[in-house]
Every structure is written in structure tokens, then in C-alpha cells.
Amino acid sequence: MTTAALWLAVVLSGLYHGANPGMGWPLAVSSSLMERRQGALFTALGALALGHFLAMLAILLPLSAMTALIAYERELRLATGGIVLLWGCWILITRKHPRFLARVPPSRLALWSFLVALAHGAALMLVPIYLGLCKLDELDSGHLAASELMARNAGLTLAVALLHTGAMLLAGGTIAFAVYRWLGLRFLSKGWFDLEILWALSLILVGGLGLYSAL
Amino acid sequence: MNLRPDPTFHPSPRLAMEAPAETLAFTLMLSPDGSQPDGLAVVDVDPTSSTYGKIVHSLMMPNTGDEFHHFGWNACSSALSPLSGHAFLERRYLIIPGIRSSRIYVIDVKEPLKAKIHKIIEPEEVFAKTGYSRPHTIHCGPEGIYVSTLGGGGADGTDGPPGIFIMDCESFEILGRYEMDRGVQDKHYDFWWNLPRDYMVSSEWGLPPQFENGIVAEDLLSNKYGHSIHFWDLRARKNIQTIDLGANHQMALEIRPAHDPSKEYGFCGVVVDTTNLQGAIFTWWRNADGTFGAKKTITIDPVPADPDDLPELLKGFSAVPALVTDIDLSLDDKFLYVACWGQGEMHQYDVSDPMNPVLAGKVEIGGIVKKTKHPNGKDFNYGPQMVEISRDGKRVYWTNSLYSTWDDQFYPDDEGAAMVMANVGETGGLTLDENFWVDFPDGYRSHQIRLEGGDCSTDSFCYPSA
Numbered sequence: 295m296t297t298a299a300l301w302l303a304v305v306l307s308g309l310y311h312g313a314n315p316g317m318g319w320p321l322a323v324s325s326s327l328m329e330r331r332q333g334a335l336f337t338a339l340g341a342l343a344l345g346h347f348l349a350m351l352a353i354l355l356p357l358s359a360m361t362a363l364i365a366y367e368r369e370l371r372l373a374t375g376g377i378v379l380l381w382g383c384w385i386l387i388t389r390k391h392p393r394f395l396a397r398v399p400p401s402r403l404a405l406w407s408f409l410v411a412l413a414h415g416a417a418l419m420l421v422p423i424y425l426g427l428c429k430l431d432e433l434d435s436g437h438l439a440a441s442e443l444m445a446r447n448a449g450l451t452l453a454v455a456l457l458h459t460g461a462m463l464l465a466g467g468t469i470a471f472a473v474y475r476w477l478g479l480r481f482l483s484k485g486w487f488d489l490e491i492l493w494a495l496s497l498i499l500v501g502g503l504g505l506y507s508a509l
Numbered sequence: 510m511n512l513r514p515d516p517t518f519h520p521s522p523r524l525a526m527e528a529p530a531e532t533l534a535f536t537l538m539l540s541p542d543g544s545q546p547d548g549l550a551v552v553d554v555d556p557t558s559s560t561y562g563k564i565v566h567s568l569m570m571p572n573t574g575d576e577f578h579h580f581g582w583n584a585c586s587s588a589l590s591p592l593s594g595h596a597f598l599e600r601r602y603l604i605i606p607g608i609r610s611s612r613i614y615v616i617d618v619k620e621p622l623k624a625k626i627h628k629i630i631e632p633e634e635v636f637a638k639t640g641y642s643r644p645h646t647i648h649c650g651p652e653g654i655y656v657s658t659l660g661g662g663g664a665d666g667t668d669g670p671p672g673i674f675i676m677d678c679e680s681f682e683i684l685g686r687y688e689m690d691r692g693v694q695d696k697h698y699d700f701w702w703n704l705p706r707d708y709m710v711s712s713e714w715g716l717p718p719q720f721e722n723g724i725v726a727e728d729l730l731s732n733k734y735g736h737s738i739h740f741w742d743l744r745a746r747k748n749i750q751t752i753d754l755g756a757n758h759q760m761a762l763e764i765r766p767a768h769d770p771s772k773e774y775g776f777c778g779v780v781v782d783t784t785n786l787q788g789a790i791f792t793w794w795r796n797a798d799g800t801f802g803a804k805k806t807i808t809i810d811p812v813p814a815d816p817d818d819l820p821e822l823l824k825g826f827s828a829v830p831a832l833v834t835d836i837d838l839s840l841d842d843k844f845l846y847v848a849c850w851g852q853g854e855m856h857q858y859d860v861s862d863p864m865n866p867v868l869a870g871k872v873e874i875g876g877i878v879k880k881t882k883h884p885n886g887k888d889f890n891y892g893p894q895m896v897e898i899s900r901d902g903k904r905v906y907w908t909n910s911l912y913s914t915w916d917d918q919f920y921p922d923d924e925g926a927a928m929v930m931a932n933v934g935e936t937g938g939l940t941l942d943e944n945f946w947v948d949f950p951d952g953y954r955s956h957q958i959r960l961e962g963g964d965c966s967t968d969s970f971c972y973p974s975a
Contacts, residue, residue, distance in 0.1 A: 318591050320972075327973045328705055328771050391594030396651040399707050399744045400592060410591075479520035479972050483589060488512045488597045 303423045304454050307496075308461025311346070311416050312469075314493070315486050318342040318407055319466035321400070323473050323482070335474055336467075338403055343463040345407025346416070350455035352408075353417040354424055358447040361428045368508050371429075374421045375504030381415045382497025389490055415497050422504025424454050429507075517600045517962040518586045522768040522840040523974035525586065525900050525963065532558070533621050533961040534897075534906060535580075535603060536928055538567070538953040541913040543574035545952055549605065551621050552928065552947055554906070554960075562945045566622045570614060571629075575607025576913060579957045581647025581967050583615070583654060583678060587704055590971035593651055595678060602627060603959065604654060604676075606644035609721065611635050613644055613656075615681050621961065628681050638683040639674040642666045643717055646699050648969065651744065653678045655687060657700050659714060666717035671697040673711070692748030696735040699764045702743050703795075704971050706770060709741040710793065712761045712777055723914040726822060730783060732756040738764070738777055738793060740801045752803045754791055757784045761791075765838040765845070765966070767863070771973035774863050776845055777803070778836040786811035788831030788849060792863045807866050809833065812852060814878045822918050829877050832919070834911050835895050837966050839902040841974075844869065844937065850892040850911055851919065853879045855931065857905075857939045870939035872931050875909060877919060883929060884943040890923035891916055897958040898965040905931045905939065910954035926955035 311317050322342065326335035360370055392413045398406040411417050428447055473481050519525035532555035538548045551566040584598035603616045611632035618624045636642060642660035649655070654676040660666020672694070673687035688694075696713035713735020719725050728734060736758045740750040754761055758779045766775030774794035782789055790807035809831035816824040823829060832851030838844070838860070845866065847856040853876015858866040873881045875889040883889050891909040898905050909927040910916050916923070926949035930942045949955055959967065 315596070316591055316594070320589070320591050324590070324705055324972050327975055330771070330975065393652060395594055396592065396653075397744050398592070399742075400705050401707065406592065480524060482520045482972070483514045483516075483518055483524075486514050486589075486596060490597075 297427065300423055300426045301457070304420065304458050305461045307419055307423070308458040309465040310496070311411075312462035312465030312467070314489050315482070316414070316489065317346070317410065317416065317462070317466065318403070319470040320482055321403060322466070322470040323479070326474050332474070335470060339463060339467050339470060341403035342407040342466065343459050345404040346411045346462055347455055347459040348404075349408045349411035349417040350420060350458060351451065352412065353421060354451045354455060355448070357421065357424065358428075358451040359444060361425065361443075361447050367429070371422075371425050371504060371508035374425060375501050375508060377501070378415070378418050378421055378504060379498050379501030381418055382494045382501055385415065385497065386491065386494035414493065419497055419500050420454065420458060422500050422507070424451070425504065426507060427454065511597050511599060514589060514596050515584065515598065515600050518584075518589050519968070520586070520589050520970070520972040521974045522842070522970050525968060525970070526840050526902065528900060528962065530901055531899055531960040531962055531964075535618065535959040535961075536908065536947070537577040537580060537605065537956040538926065538949060539577045539910070539913065539956055540573065540952060541916065541954050543576070546570045546573050547575045547577040547607070548953075549603070549616060549624060550949065551624060554930070562947055564947065564949070566624060567950070568616065568624045568626070570626070572610065572612060574610055575612055576609035577605060577956055578608040578912070579646050580605040580959065582649060582959070582963070583681075585649050585963055585968040587649060587651075587969040587971055590704065598678060600963065602681075604647045604656070604681075606647070606656065608643050608645060608659065611642045611644060630681070630683065634683060636662065639686055640669055641671055641674055641686070643671070645697075648701060648967070649678060650702065650969065651704065653684060654681070655700070657697055657711070659697055659720075660717040670695040671716075673697070673700060687746055688748075689746040690748060692739070693751050694739045694748055698735065698762055701764045701766050701775070702969065703766055703770050703773065704743070704969055706773060706795070707743045708795065709743040710764045710766065710775065710777075711739045711741065712764050713737055714760055714762060720912065721914065723918050724822070729759055729781075732759060732783055734759045735761055737761065738791075738803065750801050752793070752801060754779060754803060757782050758789060759783055762834065763836045765836055767842045768838065768840050768965070768968075768970055769842055769974045770970055771975065772842060776836060776838065776860070776863070778833045778847065780833055781830050782808075786826060786828055786830040788833035788847075790833065790836065790845070790847060790866070794863070804864065806864055807847070807858060809847070809849060809856070812878070818878045820877065820919055820921055823877070832892070837896045837898050839898050840900055840965055841902060844902065844933070846896050846898060846905055848893045848896050848907065850894050852876050853881055853892040855893040855896065855905070855907060855939065857933070857937060859937055869937035870934070872939050872941050874929065874941065883946060884941050885946055887946060889927050889929070890925045891920045895957045897960060899960060900963060900965070903933050905933060906958050908955035908958060910956055913954065916954065925949070926953050928955050928958065
């Protein structure tokens, strides 16, 4: 896969996560309606994006440190690809929503968004894409000292997480704003589709591609 | 499996009001002496139908002695919050507890005319997993299905306080107790909440020995029934404030929060004030600092009566109290309906200003002294009791039984179920519908009503109407 295709995947997965009501945009609509001011919509979106961003970092940063261990690069790709694939299968089979998420108070949107992105594998979905980018990057750069490679990968991690979250914010924010200003709440029940199977299949696909690329 | 949310889930109360009107009602039937099994009646409420006002299907349970009382849905409009994580549940099952047996039935009403038992949870399982007994109010919420109970452990339900337990919203497994810190709460009855604002309100009737064999007059006169309402941090499962309405305000029962979650107030009905026999409604509210307040905003005076017309229990007072046994709030938060079970009246209050309710309509039917007949000429036993309002607010349905042993004390000569309907005028006012009268099978009494697609005492909304 080319670099451009992988970066496109970062953006597309962000748009996909943002558009999924399960990742929280209806909460931004609720917030603005409850407080009767448009500003609350953006505050809530900001909190959701922050949580999502931190979840990306929580998963990708440790990996970025590990990718410096070039000796295990292939094993790492195999293992993460396998985990993502299994996570997708688990969601597909159990279709369970972790109950502890319901204990998070509605006022803690960033925390909720962080946990939901972890629990539903939104952050995991990026791992194979990210590792693909690391590999290409590494091919470009030839042999670098491990410390330099780590710094480079950390930069890459930030770029991936920021771009992904930006796309997520754009998609979720656009829909939330449109519902708030023009479409009305009716859109919420009419336009909400059960994406869970598609979501699980996406994880399986991305994990499978990660595995394939490592073989 | 749905790929879209259940069409009966509505983001806001206003959208629920605009949805198609109900065509079926579900009404609980109980055998007062436990000689026959209790059941669920499916009533045709579609005025264009040839079976309008008739029971079109009955489902009888395989046990006797359950005493059906309140019940609720497995899922409601609250599923439309991403926080619930269950947007694609179906409103399909009715959860019906036996208040006397502690047995819980899960009834599949996907095809209402073929309603069938989906699962039975035996009393032993309820006791073992929760330490509670006598399950009562059902609401679906963030962590699953919440069930309030009236009794603690032990044979008479006084071993430990009653409380709320949670059931899984898909498997209907009992997950365990709700409370982490109950504070001073030691009795229970009803509960409801404001989901986005994350608080719950609960109320108190009395402990099982105070109601199972009839009302205990000495306990009532010494103010030993419940008279407090409790406010909870819903997701932290913690009692954050208890308001004592005053010991004379005996039996604080139904909790009815404003349906629009941006409004932070609600109502609670009090059966009787032991100092003056008044019935009362309290308005409660949340302050900006998160504390709660409550104030008496409606009182209903007793009516003097000839002791000869009164049951043993009331002869000494020479008056008939209103006995506010149920209240219900329309989805637009405009009208509060108050059942005066003793006097045989259904009141309609305009609560647009929740601190200053105004009586807007009234229907007289049944009653200890008046015994007003239905406009169709038939006798209405007991008084107006469990009340349910259509989503659009135009029709109000009610039944007549309070609780088997209490019916017999207050209305020793009456027997038999009833379900009637009143139409609401464009600007308020209430008129009994002459053509709506449900005939129930002999030997049964009728209790709570649920309406197809949700009603005014089940659905919780996560988005304001504005």
C-alpha cells in the first residue's frame, strides 16, 4: 500500500468514527438543547474529540515505542493484526456493550468518549494503518538510530491521532450541527443505523490487512 | 433484529406526542383472593375498530397468588442516548412483577394478540440475588432495567431495607442491587429520574406488614408509613438528599418528573395528611447548586359524610378523604391527573406553572359515598385509581382497584374490575367517554395500564422538546 492510501485510511476511519452516533455526536446535540445555547454543542464536541484523541494516543504511543525494536517488527505486526481481527470477531459474536460505560456520568463526556473508543476498538482500528505508515517511513529513512526512530515515530503517532480526530470531529460536528440547526431531532431516530456489524467487519478487515502485510 | 431504532423510541416528548395514537392497551388483571391466576388483558382502544373497548386477548399466568400491580417495558425512548449503548433494543417485552409472590414475568408482546411468556424469574432467584422482595415499579435506564421493591429479605420482608435492583436489558438476568449508598432510605415505593441531569427521585409507601394484610390504622394514625422522598446521584448510585415531607404526610407514592429533561422539577402524590385528612401533591425541584426542594402545591379537602355511609375504618372521622393514590403527568408537562380514589373523582390540574397548579377539569365516578355511575349507566366499583395518559394527551384511561386487601377495607361492598376513558378538551377539561367501557372476566380486578408504543408513565427522554 502506498503512503497516500494509508493516510487516506486515517482520514476515512476518522470520518466514519465521527459519523457513527455511537461515538457520541447526539450527546453534543443534547447538550446544546439542554443548555439552550449553540456554544454548548462545540464544548461537548470538543470533549468528545479530546477523549477520542487520548484513546488513540493511549494505544498508539506504546506501539510507537515498540516499533523502535526493529528486530520484532514483523512479530509486532502479526500480533496487533491478530488482536484487531479477534476484537472484531468478538464484537461480531457477542454484540455486547460494556456495562461499565453506563456508569460514566453524562457530564464526563471526554472520559466517556475515551472509554468508548477503547472498548469498541475505535483506537485499535488505527493500529494496522499506523504500523503500515511506520514501515514505509522506515524504508524511506534507511537505518536510523533507535532514539531517532522513536522520536520520528512519536511524531508520526501525533500526526495520525490528530488527523484522525480532526476528521472525526469534522464528520460528527457537521452532523450534530445540522441536526441542531436544520434537521431536528427526528433525524436522530430516522438516520441512526445499526453499524455494529459493519464496525466489527471493519475491524476484521483492517486486522486482516495488517496480518497479510506482515506475512 | 432492527437496523434502525425502534419506531416507538422518540428523542423528545414532543416527538412522542406527534407519533401515531395507541390502538391497544395492556391492562393487568388480578385475582384478589388468589383463587385464579393473574393475567394480562390486551384491550382494543382503536375507536375505528369493531372490537373497540373489548379485551381482544388475555394471557393468564401459570401460577396463582402473584398479585399483579405495576409493570413496565424492557426498553423505551431512553435507548436513544449513545450513553445507553443500546439504541437498537426493541420495545417488545412487558416486565410484570407479582407484588405478593415476588415472581417476575417477562411477556413477549411483539405480536400483541399472541402475547406469550418469554421468561419467568422465580421468587427464590429475586431473594438470592438481591435480598429484596415484592418487586414493584419498572423503568428502563442506563444500566438496564431498574426494578423497585417494597420489601427486604425474610418471610415478612423486613430483614433489611427494600430498594432497587437491576436486570440485564437483553437476557433479563438479575444483576444485583442498585444502591451503593442508600443513606437513611429504609422504605420504598416509586422512582423515576432525569437522565441527562443524572439524578433519580424515589418515594416511600410502607413495609410489607403495613400493607399486605390491609392498611394498619394504628400505624397510619401514628404516622408510621413513608413520608420522605429521596434524591439520588443516578449513576453514582448514591442517596444525596432526603426530604421529609412531614410525618403527617402519610404515604408519598407516585414520582412524576417533568418529561422534558431540561425542566428540573416534578411531582409526588401524598395519600393522606393525618392532621386533616387532606390529600396532597408536592412539587419538588432541583436548585442551581444541585440541592433539591419540595413544597406542597395542591391540597384536596375531605368531604363530611354520614358514618353510616362509611367503612369501619373511616366511621370515626365522619368524613371521606380524597386518598390520592395515583398521579400522572401529560407528555407536554401541562396537565397533572390526580386520582382521588376515596372520593370517586379524577382531577385534572394545569401545572404549566408547577408551583401554582390550577384545577382545570374533573370527572366524578365511583367513590366511597357518592358511588357515581358511569354515563353509560353502569356501576363503577371502588374509585378512579391507576391512571394512564395517551402520548398525545387527548385520552386518559384509568382502572379502579388499589390493592386487594385495601379495596376490601375501603369498599367492603364492591367487587369487580373496570377500565374507563375520558377525553381531554382542546384547552383542558375532562369528559368521560360514554362508549368506552371494558368488561373484565368475573372474579378479577384491574390495575395498571400500559399503552402500545409507550405512555406517560414509562418513557424517559434524553433530549428536550425545545
